[in-house]
Amino acid sequence: MKNMELQLIKKMLQDHGYIGEDAIAMSIFLSMKLEKPLLVEGPAGVGKTEIGKVMAKALNSELIRLQCYEGLDSTHALYEWNYQYQLLYLKMQEGKKGDLKKLEETIFSDQFLLKRPILQAITQQNKSVLLIDEIDRSDEEFESFLLEVLSDWQVTIPEVGTIRATNIPQVILTGNRTRELSEALRRRCLYLWIDYPDFEKELAIVKTKVPEVDSNLGKEICSFMKELRLLRLEKTPGVSETIDWARALASMHLTHLNQQIVEDTLGVVLKDWQDMRQIKDSLSELLEKTGVVSRII
Amino acid sequence: MLAKASIKEMRIIMQEQLITYQTEISGNVILFCRFLRTKGYVLGTIEETDALKAISFMPINQEKYFKEALKAAVTKTQYQFIKFDEFYQEFWDQLSKAVKAKTKDIPIKNERKGKTQKRDAQFEALKNWLKLNPLDDEKAFSSYSYMEILTKKNFSDLSREEMQFMMRLLQKLARKIIHQKSRLRKTTKRKTKLDLKRTIRANMRRGSTIHKIIFSERKNKKLKLVLLCDVSRSMDLYSRFFVHLIYAFQNTYDKIETFVFSTALHRVSEILDNYELEEAFNTISERVPHWSGGTTIGSCLSDFTKDYGYRLLDKKTIVFVLSDGWDTGNPAIMKEAMSTIYKKTRKVIWLNPLAGSSNFSPEAIGMKTALPYIDVLASAHNLESLKCALQQAQSRRNLLNG
Numbered sequence: 001m002k003n004m005e006l007q008l009i010k011k012m013l014q015d016h017g018y019i020g021e022d023a024i025a026m027s028i029f030l031s032m033k034l035e036k037p038l039l040v041e042g043p044a045g046v047g048k049t050e051i052g053k054v055m056a057k058a059l060n061s062e063l064i065r066l067q068c069y070e071g072l073d074s075t076h077a078l079y080e081w082n083y084q085y086q087l088l089y090l091k092m093q094e095g096k097k098g099d100l101k102k103l104e105e106t107i108f109s110d111q112f113l114l115k116r117p118i119l120q121a122i123t124q125q126n127k128s129v130l131l132i133d134e135i136d137r138s139d140e141e142f143e144s145f146l147l148e149v150l151s152d153w154q155v156t157i158p159e160v161g162t163i164r165a166t167n168i169p170q171v172i173l174t175g176n177r178t179r180e181l182s183e184a185l186r187r188r189c190l191y192l193w194i195d196y197p198d199f200e201k202e203l204a205i206v207k208t209k210v211p212e213v214d215s216n217l218g219k220e221i222c223s224f225m226k227e228l229r230l231l232r233l234e235k236t237p238g239v240s241e242t243i244d245w246a247r248a249l250a251s252m253h254l255t256h257l258n259q260q261i262v263e264d265t266l267g268v269v270l271k272d273w274q275d276m277r278q279i280k281d282s283l284s285e286l287l288e289k290t291g292v293v294s295r296i297i
Numbered sequence: 298m299l300a301k302a303s304i305k306e307m308r309i310i311m312q313e314q315l316i317t318y319q320t321e322i323s324g325n326v327i328l329f330c331r332f333l334r335t336k337g338y339v340l341g342t343i344e345e346t347d348a349l350k351a352i353s354f355m356p357i358n359q360e361k362y363f364k365e366a367l368k369a370a371v372t373k374t375q376y377q378f379i380k381f382d383e384f385y386q387e388f389w390d391q392l393s394k395a396v397k398a399k400t401k402d403i404p405i406k407n408e409r410k411g412k413t414q415k416r417d418a419q420f421e422a423l424k425n426w427l428k429l430n431p432l433d434d435e436k437a438f439s440s441y442s443y444m445e446i447l448t449k450k451n452f453s454d455l456s457r458e459e460m461q462f463m464m465r466l467l468q469k470l471a472r473k474i475i476h477q478k479s480r481l482r483k484t485t486k487r488k489t490k491l492d493l494k495r496t497i498r499a500n501m502r503r504g505s506t507i508h509k510i511i512f513s514e515r516k517n518k519k520l521k522l523v524l525l526c527d528v529s530r531s532m533d534l535y536s537r538f539f540v541h542l543i544y545a546f547q548n549t550y551d552k553i554e555t556f557v558f559s560t561a562l563h564r565v566s567e568i569l570d571n572y573e574l575e576e577a578f579n580t581i582s583e584r585v586p587h588w589s590g591g592t593t594i595g596s597c598l599s600d601f602t603k604d605y606g607y608r609l610l611d612k613k614t615i616v617f618v619l620s621d622g623w624d625t626g627n628p629a630i631m632k633e634a635m636s637t638i639y640k641k642t643r644k645v646i647w648l649n650p651l652a653g654s655s656n657f658s659p660e661a662i663g664m665k666t667a668l669p670y671i672d673v674l675a676s677a678h679n680l681e682s683l684k685c686a687l688q689q690a691q692s693r694r695n696l697l698n699g
Contacts, residue, residue: 005354006355006362022361022365023365023368023369026362026365026366026368026369027369029354030351030354030366030369030370031369033350033351033354034347034350034351034370036347041375071487073487073489075488075489076488080488083491083510084510087507087510091506177375179469180465180466180469183339183373186339186373186374187339187341187343187344187373189373190347190369190370191369191372191373191374191377191378192369192378193372193375193378193379
């Protein structure tokens with residue numbers, strides 16, 4: 001009985017085209033059950049953000065996304081007073097005689113409050129999914145500010161008071177370790193590390209995402225990517241690159257990889273000129289390893 | 298004495314009970330958590346409750362789910378996540394050994410007294426292995442983490458893996474000192490803080506109507522760093538680490554110049570900028586002819602002030618000298634060079650790895666001469682001391698002491 005829900009989540013992930021290890025389903029399941037945020041880390045392009053999207057779709061709830069960047073602060077994440085609007089309102093009221101206290105109450109009411117993602121998520125009518133993307137890009141100050149929200153599910157606005165969550169949102173934080181996150185934040189979350197998928201998983205992903213791809217081509221693409229990731233590159237390609245590449249090659253109706261094609265379409269996979277140069281030099285060796293027989297015409 | 302002994306005995310008995318009576322799964326989970334704590338996992342009661350709650354959602358008959366639920370509940374970092382399976386296996390192996398030992402004893406209940414000793418020994422071994430000394434354990438766990446272990450470890454005995462981890466921490470630290478905020482403010486499009494003064498000024502021409510709102514934020518203070526690193530033989534043990542250190546610094550910040558010296562001064566900023574760490578290290582040690590040779594700190598520093606001092610040293614510069622202060626040259630040269638550097642810069646920080654040992658006193662002649670011209674003398678033998686030294690870098694020079 002008990003693992004019904006877990007199976008359900010697995011199935012749900014699969015139905016929405018998300019193929020991954022069992023650990024992923026387990027972490028999602030537990031974070032829903034324990035009502036704890038889920039911190040997902042892993043290299044770029046392995047589908048961290050996708051988890052949030054799929055979850056929102058599956059739970060049939062709204063996805064509220066907060067993209068983090070350096071310098072992100074509470075006015076962008078939480079709330080902001082609509083200053084201009086407030087000023088205009090005051091200007092309009094100027095001629096009229098009114099109670100000053102009442103006026104103050106009005107300009108600090110909901111009407112003038114701009115809700116930013118986090119406040120929006122916790123005041124939502126239905127349970128929502130809050131995706132805090134690339135948390136490691138934000139400053140440490142922002143991280144500590146998140147702590148209040150993530151553990152107590154409440155937000156304090158000085159003029160209004162404390163706003164408690166009507167519905168605890170499903171929070172997913174993603175990061176790819178550009179900076180070490182604080183222990184305090186980690187302790188409030190469940191942790192999930194997603195690595196590059198193995199050959200079978202990746203093939204399955206390619207097949208679901210790009211159904212038109214030739215099965216032989218799919219295999220060759222995946223094994224090529226696998227070899228590619230073993231090399232020391234500046235920027236190792238992720239699963240999203242694999243999918244892009246498969247899509248690109250499938251649109252050309254190819255059934256086999258060959259050196260010329262790989263060389264021409266390398267820009268889809270590699271995003272760094274040094275990597276490009278390195279791979280171009282060792283391409284034939286790499287193709288040999290992946291089992292692509294170079295046919296000399 | 299007597300009381301102490303009996304308390305100890307009682308503790309042993311209690312511990313023994315703690316292990317023997319773990320017939321419930323929850324007990325084992327707690328035991329497992331304690332085991333993980335010794336491995337550097339940060340597990341408080343919250344995590345333990347989480348773990349117990351998590352397994353309560355799981356079907357009881359499948360170990361796979363049990364394991365994964367625990368994994369999801371207790372791991373908090375990549376290191377912990379990856380190592381979990383290994384620790385899990387290790388724990389249950391050891392536990393099953395203990396259980397087997399126990400079941401063997403059950404039939405011979407009559408000879409219990411004789412056997413207890415043996416059993417005691419077994420449990421003692423397990424206990425030692427589990428390090429289940431509750432007092433120490435309880436004390437330690439609030440601050441016990443992989444990072445904590447590393448910060449107290451001497452730099453000279455780090456493994457490669459730990460080195461990488463250390464680099465991440467260092468970069469984080471370096472970024473922190475370098476990105477300082479000035480007290481001055483500048484206008485910004487980011488809606489950080491409403492700047493009333495500037496808003497009023499900007500809207501003055503419109504009379505009392507305020508159309509435009511101006512925000513401001515604190516200006517970035519741009520500090521420059523100069524690193525002077527000793528790579529002579531006496532520093533051999535540490536110079537490898539110091540190369541790591543300067544590499545980490547160089548890669549986080551662009552306003553930095555790095556020099557290495559033993560008997561002559563070499564500028565290595567460009568090498569560090571353009572090569573990977575390993576390669577950079579090799580290139581530097583190739584190009585610097587007296588790598589692990591003798592030291593003439595004085596003449597090197599005076600070369601530095603002559604050749605680069607004019608351009609590199611100003612009141613926005615922090616100078617780091619990484620050396621043990623063993624100088625074979627003339628102290629007068631050293632004195633002059635150091636005083637020039639001191640006068641021209643914002644701060645001089647001397648990192649001496651030997652200062653970490655308890656019986657250190659600045660005996661070396663070089664160190665003695667340099668001492669009056671140093672703002673901070675710090676040991677840099679482990680991360681904690683380095684952290685302290687770097688934090689010192691943030692504040693201004695204390696003129697009262699100088």
